[in-house]
Amino acid sequence: MKGEEGGQPAAPSSSPFTLSPLSLALIFLVALGVRVLAWQDTRFEAERTQAGVTADYKHAARAFVEGGPSAFLSRTSALADPNTLGHPPGYPVLLALVSRTFGESDDATRLVQIFADSLAAVVVSLVAGGLVGRGVALTAGLLVALSPQFVWNAVQLLPDALAALPVLLAALCVVAALNRSHLWKLFAAGALVGLSVWLRANAMLLAPFIACAVFLLFERKLRVRSALAVVAGAVFVIAPLTLRNAYVFGHFVPVSLGAGQTLLEGIGDFDPEGRLGIPSTDTGIQRMEAEKHQRPDYAATLFGPDAVRRERERLRLGWSVIKDHPLWFGGVMARRAASMLRLERARRVFAHPPVSHPLEAAEGNPPAWSSEPEELRCGGQLLSPRAELKPAPDAHAIQLTGDESKYGEQFASAPFDVAEDTDYLLRVPYKVTRGRMTVSVADAARGDTLASSIIEPLETKSEAEQPFRVAQLAFVSSGDVRRVRMFFVNAASSPLRPSVQISTPELYALGNASNLWTRAPRFVVSNVQKIFVTALLLPLSVAGFVLLWRGGDRRALLVLLAVPVYYLCAQSALHTEYRYVLVVHHFLFVLAAVSLCRAFDILKHGARSLLARRAGGVAPAA
Numbered sequence: 001m002k003g004e005e006g007g008q009p010a011a012p013s014s015s016p017f018t019l020s021p022l023s024l025a026l027i028f029l030v031a032l033g034v035r036v037l038a039w040q041d042t043r044f045e046a047e048r049t050q051a052g053v054t055a056d057y058k059h060a061a062r063a064f065v066e067g068g069p070s071a072f073l074s075r076t077s078a079l080a081d082p083n084t085l086g087h088p089p090g091y092p093v094l095l096a097l098v099s100r101t102f103g104e105s106d107d108a109t110r111l112v113q114i115f116a117d118s119l120a121a122v123v124v125s126l127v128a129g130g131l132v133g134r135g136v137a138l139t140a141g142l143l144v145a146l147s148p149q150f151v152w153n154a155v156q157l158l159p160d161a162l163a164a165l166p167v168l169l170a171a172l173c174v175v176a177a178l179n180r181s182h183l184w185k186l187f188a189a190g191a192l193v194g195l196s197v198w199l200r201a202n203a204m205l206l207a208p209f210i211a212c213a214v215f216l217l218f219e220r221k222l223r224v225r226s227a228l229a230v231v232a233g234a235v236f237v238i239a240p241l242t243l244r245n246a247y248v249f250g251h252f253v254p255v256s257l258g259a260g261q262t263l264l265e266g267i268g269d270f271d272p273e274g275r276l277g278i279p280s281t282d283t284g285i286q287r288m289e290a291e292k293h294q295r296p297d298y299a300a301t302l303f304g305p306d307a308v309r310r311e312r313e314r315l316r317l318g319w320s321v322i323k324d325h326p327l328w329f330g331g332v333m334a335r336r337a338a339s340m341l342r343l344e345r346a347r348r349v350f351a352h353p354p355v356s357h358p359l360e361a362a363e364g365n366p367p368a369w370s371s372e373p374e375e376l377r378c379g380g381q382l383l384s385p386r387a388e389l390k391p392a393p394d395a396h397a398i399q400l401t402g403d404e405s406k407y408g409e410q411f412a413s414a415p416f417d418v419a420e421d422t423d424y425l426l427r428v429p430y431k432v433t434r435g436r437m438t439v440s441v442a443d444a445a446r447g448d449t450l451a452s453s454i455i456e457p458l459e460t461k462s463e464a465e466q467p468f469r470v471a472q473l474a475f476v477s478s479g480d481v482r483r484v485r486m487f488f489v490n491a492a493s494s495p496l497r498p499s500v501q502i503s504t505p506e507l508y509a510l511g512n513a514s515n516l517w518t519r520a521p522r523f524v525v526s527n528v529q530k531i532f533v534t535a536l537l538l539p540l541s542v543a544g545f546v547l548l549w550r551g552g553d554r555r556a557l558l559v560l561l562a563v564p565v566y567y568l569c570a571q572s573a574l575h576t577e578y579r580y581v582l583v584v585h586h587f588l589f590v591l592a593a594v595s596l597c598r599a600f601d602i603l604k605h606g607a608r609s610l611l612a613r614r615a616g617g618v619a620p621a622a
Contacts, residue, residue: 018129019137024122027138031118031145034525037518038151039110040354041347052459053087054157060084061095073244080248082307085257088241090198091159110155117154117161120586121145123168128590130175131556132548135600139593144586148529152346153579160579163199166192167206167563167583174214174559181222183229186214190233197238201255202571202580207234209566213558251308259574260314261285261302266575267321270332272495276321280494280575283459285314337572341541342534343585344578345407345492351526352450352481353515355423355474362425362508369416369507373398376502379414387411395431395468397501400488402437404496410437413486415444416507418477423510426473426486428502431466432457435498436491441473444483450475454491455500468503476513537592544591547598560587 019027063071063078071077072089079089095109102108125141144150154161173189189210196203211227218226238255245253261282268280279285282302289310290299297305322329371379377389377398386403387410393399402410418424426441432455440452451473457466477484486505490498531537548557564584571581 018134019125019141023138024125024141027125027141027145028118028122030142031121032114033521034146034349035114035118035151035154037349037522037525038148038347039107039114039155040515040518041350042155043107043110043354050156050158056083056087057091057095057157057159060087060089060092061099064092064096065099073248075248082249082257082305083301083303085245085249085253085307086303087258088198088201088256090195091162093198094159094162106157109157113154113161116165117150118145120150120161120165120168123165123172124586124590127168127171127175127559128593130172130178131559132553132590132594133597135597136590136593139596140590143589143593146525146528147532147585147589148346148348149344149532149578149585150582151349151529152344153582156579158579159199160582163196163203164583164586166196166199167203168586170196170210171559171563171587174210174217177226178217178555178559181218181226183225186226186229187233187236189214190230190235191237192233193230194234194237197234197255198241200580201258202567204238204255205570206563206566207231210562213562217555217558249308253308257303257307257311260311260318262574263318264314266336266573267318267329267332269494269575270335276325278317278321281459289313333572336576337568340568340571340576340581340584341538341588343532343537346532347452348529349522349525350450351448351519351522352478353476353513353518353522355425355476355510356514357423357510359425359472359474359510361510362427365508367506368418368424368509370504371413371416372504373502376413376505381412381414383409383412392501395501395503397429397431397468397503399499399501402435402488402490402493402498405490406492407490409487409489411488413505415483415485418482418484418507419509420477420482421513421516422477423513424475424477425508425510426451426475426505427508428471428473428486428505429468430455430471430503431468431501433463433466433499433501435493435495435500437493437498437500438487438489438491439471439473440487440489441475441484442487443481444485445480450477450481450484456491468501474510478513478516478519537588540592540595541588542591543598544594547594548591560590563587 060079063084067074067077067079071079074080078084094112098105098109098112121141121144124144125137128140129137150161170189170192173185173192177185177189190207193203193207193210196206207230211230214230215223215227242252242254245251245255264278264285265280265282267276268274268278268284271278271280279288283299286299286302290296295305298310303311373396374391377391380389382389384403384405388399388401389411390399391397400411402408428439430439434457436454436456438452438454440449442449453471453473455469455471457463461467475484488500488502545557545561548560564587567581567584
């Protein structure tokens with residue numbers, strides 16, 4: 001690391017551009033290549049993460065396309081439906097722009113997101129370079145480029161990965177203003193936070209946190225106006241949305257509705273026994289409100305009739321619970337904050353090439369393999385002593401009930417044969433009556449996952465109303481894969497002990513495989529991504545914090561911790577998913593990079609000392 005010999009953090013650079021253009025291009029290309037591989041892995045999946053939420057975004061985007069920009073300010077357009085207040089309008093605007101440019105194409109949207117998320121890796125390296133040094137900048141950029149957590153979210157049709165980029169650019173603006181303060185840079189930092197809010201409302205109060213950090217970063221005479229510049233930038237970008245909501249809906253709604261909903265669901269998440277009577281799901285809240293107000297129409301949507309009044313009532317109910325149980329809720333916030341520091345168990349890039357044939361190629365062809373439910377039950381193997389497998393009571397299926405583990409393997413089918421270098425589609429009819437599982441197909445010899453899909457109930461249906469659906473697992477039998485097995489694994493189920501009914505799985509051969517040249521890069525990337533686990537990265541981040549603190553680099557810590565501290569404080573009060581707090585780990589990876597570079601310095605010095613002793617020379621000074 002430049003200026004970090006012996007592990008001492010360097011003074012902040014006069015410019016964040018400590019890396020050469022070639023190094024920045026390398027980080028971008030690595031990030032882009034890894035995300036393109038992940039996009040290939042997921043592009044033919046029939047079921048997507050958060051498909052209902054994605055459908056809402058697409059519905060709003062079509063309203064933008066059909067009505068034009070004026071529809072946003074119209075009280076009679078589809079965008080004036082209170083249901084659109086569930087999310088900020090930034091992502092539908094992006095979808096509309098992509099649709100106008102390329103047609104309505106999920107692939108085009110994913111490529112835009114892949115490009116933006118690859119740029120995020122470069123921005124992280126620039127932030128690290130401006131604060132700590134060259135070695136940390138390169139390491140942090142490559143960590144972000146390779147992280148399966150960021151890669152997985154970048155290829156989902158959701159705004160979470162996109163919302164991180166403006167926050168990272170805001171941090172870069174603060175870094176750029178450190179050595180030569182310009183109020184316009186700090187104003188731009190606040191404006192970029194406001195842009196992130198247009199994509200996801202979770203950063204709504206982030207600007208004041210960054211303003212507090214800026215207040216401490218600058219000399220006394222610049223403190224107040226520097227902090228105010230950040231807040232002013234955010235207000236400048238967010239205020240038009242607030243005014244539009246007031247005009248169209250007649251209520252003060254700063255960005256979107258949802259705080260009350262996530263507050264209640266966050267309480268319900270930590271009250272599994274239901275002692276407080278607070279539902280933990282959208283449908284639970286809808287039904288509670290329908291029964292309470294004797295309004296059956298409330299059960300259909302979260303933000304339909306009387307959306308603002310219902311949302312404010314949710315906030316009042318949530319605050320009443322907090323007021324009555326302050327110590328309990330404080331513990332909930334602490335546990336949720338701690339959970340934000342863990343890395344998501346995200347799917348790694350597959351080590352094997354993806355399917356290149358369209359899945360429709362299976363239509364009209366006989367299956368290459370199938371298994372009747374009873375044959376599946378007798379030939380398969382329970383992998384947990386607490387798991388149960390029995391004939392389903394009301395269908396031509398078997399019923400699998402998992403154990404209480406978060407991610408434990410539950411059941412594996414008997415192995416079945418596949419041909420060499422062939423595209424396959426495994427169709428698995430299922431009905432999840434409770435909880436959440438992952439169904440996957442894996443190499444029977446080594447256990448490498450070839451394809452997987454999360455299966456869970458439809459929120460809009462009761463347990464008795466759940467329909468049979470089909471999980472489609474597309475995979476390639478490349479290399480020496482000759483036999484495969486089907487696996488069912490718990491997927492952080494809530495409630496515990498998920499239950500799924502499985503009907504007759506069928507395997508279809510789609511044709512000869514392509515993209516076999518990607519075996520080598522996939523093998524490298526898939527194995528490197530194995531290091532991205534909490535047990536390794538979190539201790540490295542803590543160690544990086546200690547190194548910067550002991551090195552007296554308080555300015556770097558203030559910039560790097562402002563965003564994580566905000567989410568740990570503010571988001572911990574609400575229902576949280578990993579994708580909501582994705583940007584926290586961009587900054588933690590910079591701290592981890594500090595530790596890795598310090599370890600490299602120690603190893604390098606030790607190697608030099610050893611070589612010097614063997615040569616009979618004098619060991620180099622530390």
